[in-house]
Amino acid sequence: MTVIIDGDACPVKEIIYTICERYQVPVTLVTSYDHSSNKVPENVNCVYVDRGQDSADFKIISLLHTGDILVTQDYGLASLALPKKVRVVHHSGKEYTQATIDMLLESRHFSAKMRQSGQRTKGPKKFSEASRQKFAKKFEQMLDEVEE
Numbered sequence: 001m002t003v004i005i006d007g008d009a010c011p012v013k014e015i016i017y018t019i020c021e022r023y024q025v026p027v028t029l030v031t032s033y034d035h036s037s038n039k040v041p042e043n044v045n046c047v048y049v050d051r052g053q054d055s056a057d058f059k060i061i062s063l064l065h066t067g068d069i070l071v072t073q074d075y076g077l078a079s080l081a082l083p084k085k086v087r088v089v090h091h092s093g094k095e096y097t098q099a100t101i102d103m104l105l106e107s108r109h110f111s112a113k114m115r116q117s118g119q120r121t122k123g124p125k126k127f128s129e130a131s132r133q134k135f136a137k138k139f140e141q142m143l144d145e146v147e148e
Helices: 013-023 055-063 075-084 098-116 129-147
Strands: 003-006 027-032 044-049 069-071 087-089
Touching: 003 013, 003 055, 013 027, 013 129, 027 055, 044 055, 055 075, 069 075, 069 129, 075 087, 075 098, 087 129
Parallel strands: 003 027, 003 069, 027 044, 069 087
Antiparallel strands: none
16 A cells, blocks of 8 residues: 655645554555655655646656545545545645535536636635644554545
């Protein structure tokens, strides 16, 4: 099992690194060259992709194997990953499932149509310390379930 991070806009990378080091689980960070950093720990495999709307998504899908865990906020990527029998979690700590992904994609599509027609929609809530703790708890629970 590997944890793969959709890294361009992931606010919980450090939490993932810390927990995975403790559980001795390999981590792969996929990010564009635009977001390269020298702050990535040595034990994290960093995969850089060219800038492009879906470059990271295509690379992530090619890296996923059954039993992996993917951390992403991208509903579209989550919908492509779930059929590969991986667990997918949002940085808020909510796990994507086959049962919920269709509703999330429909909601995203509806919001996009509203914005196209000139209406305003709410953005995401501010990411808080409580959000970080919720993610850490869910992520650790997922790793515990793998070990059982």
